[in-house]
Amino acid sequence: MIEIHQYPSAWGLSSLSPFCIKVEVFCKIVKIPYQVIIETNPLKSPKGKMPFIVDLKSKKTIADSSFIIEYLLKNYDCKLIQHHTDSPELYAFQKMIEESLYFSILYNRWVDPQNTKIVVDKFKDLFPPFIGKPFLNLIRMNLIKQSKAQGIGRHSKKEVYQLAVNELKAIDSFWVQINTFQEIKLAALTPLFIVFLH
């Protein structure tokens, strides 16, 4: 049994974080028993980001969705699943989605002023009364800083969304090329595609 420490659900999804859903979907696919522990403070994670897991058997704590999946592939019976290093193409797409497309999603959710109110109104109830709004504003400030450090936050809104469209088009043609799921349905990265394209 493992504990998945992750952010709460939102918009009908099991977590507001795609990286958290990625790990949970992986556990579901390979049938690893797990228990979700809801966290709202990223500082509780060893790497300051969610998710992390605690393996109750080995007592190990592992942070970062990719390291978690690597650990589970090594330590649990996941025979049906192919590891992403078997496919350099999948690995390259993983990096594009997690290191680039993710930041356009972050921009859309936390930086684009058009969406700030929707996000804050939706997430404030995840916290005790009165602290939700100020806490979310702090998170927002931190994520705006992150978007500048990564680079996406330095572009105009039009440029950010153009980059996202380019990447979604690349994923779309990759999808067609590999004949939708036929080759990757058993890959450890399937949850990533499901989650980010949802």
Ligand SMILES: N[C@@H](CCC(=O)N[C@@H](CS)C(=O)NCC(=O)O)C(=O)O
């Ligand atoms: N590389 C990490 C990324 C995790 C990540 O970016 N988590 C975000 C939520 S989607 C987070 O916890 N951010 C909090 C922060 O940066 O303060 C993974 O794959 O787990």
